[in-house]
Amino acid sequence: GALVYQYPRRTICKSGTSMRMECQAVGFQATSVAWYRQSPQKTFELIALSTVNSAIKYEQNFTQEKFPISHPNLSFSSMTVLNAYLEDRGLYLCGVRDWGNYAEQFFGPGTRLTVL
Amino acid sequence: GDSVTQTEGLVTVTEGLPVKLNCTYQTTYLTIAFFWYVQYLNEAPQVLLKSSTDNKRTEHQGFHATLHKSSSSFHLQKSSAQLSDSALYYCALSDGDYAQGLTFGLGTRVSVFP
Numbered sequence: 001g002a003l004v005y006q007y008p009r010r011t012i013c014k015s016g017t018s019m020r021m022e023c024q025a026v027g028f029q030a031t032s033v034a035w036y037r038q039s040p041q042k043t044f045e046l047i048a049l050s051t052v053n054s055a056i057k058y059e060q061n062f063t064q065e066k067f068p069i070s071h072p073n074l075s076f077s078s079m080t081v082l083n084a085y086l087e088d089r090g091l092y093l094c095g096v097r098d099w100g101n102y103a104e105q106f107f108g109p110g111t112r113l114t115v116l
Numbered sequence: 117g118d119s120v121t122q123t124e125g126l127v128t129v130t131e132g133l134p135v136k137l138n139c140t141y142q143t144t145y146l147t148i149a150f151f152w153y154v155q156y157l158n159e160a161p162q163v164l165l166k167s168s169t170d171n172k173r174t175e176h177q178g179f180h181a182t183l184h185k186s187s188s189s190f191h192l193q194k195s196s197a198q199l200s201d202s203a204l205y206y207c208a209l210s211d212g213d214y215a216q217g218l219t220f221g222l223g224t225r226v227s228v229f230p
Contacts, residue, residue, distance in 0.1 A: 044220040103166065109160045
């Protein structure tokens with residue numbers, strides 16, 4: 001079955017520092033990887049969508065300068081939160097679409113970011 | 117922009133009784149698909165139901181939902197709630213080509229009591 005791993009599961013960083021999180025698809029090749037953030041008391045907000053053979057598309061309120069994403073191959077993506085502040089805390093999920101079943105997004109368990 | 121509105125907060129239900137979670141949407145997509153995701157504690161959200169066909173009932177694990185484009189709704193229902201149904205439920209909108217990211221509702225926590 002389709003599995004999506006995220007690393008780390010939890011991380012704490014000091015205000016103003018940066019942290020990198022990873023998303024790995026296992027057992028299938030991803031046609032796209034979407035990164036979401038769930039802030040306290042909020043739903044999942046789409047940060048950016050990375051699709052094979054296309055430029056990474058960032059949503060309003062999210063920028064490449066703040067959330068640079070690397071998508072070097074069909075099964076792996078990483079995103080960095082640069083200069084993290086309190087408002088960046090939350091659960092970061094990656095959603096991956098499979099070449100063979102692109103109707104569904106399979107989610108990883110998320111990386112929970114705490115900013116001190 | 118696109119938005120999804122669902123029953124907010126906590127829904128409590130007695131085991132064996134029916135449960136219904138509302139979900140409505142606004143979208144600029146010409147074609148759409150809809151999902152209900154369920155998230156258990158400390159686990160990833162997983163698809164419970166999905167549909168892209170207007171007025172067609174879709175069922176899975178005792179849950180059912182029908183996409184009604186005329187009323188912009190995709191309500192989730194179950195006739196007899198089970199203890200194991202206690203979880204977070206999210207309604208999510210996709211473009212019909214599955215080329216974009218998802219737009220999620222705020223989520224509803226369902227607690228089933230004996």
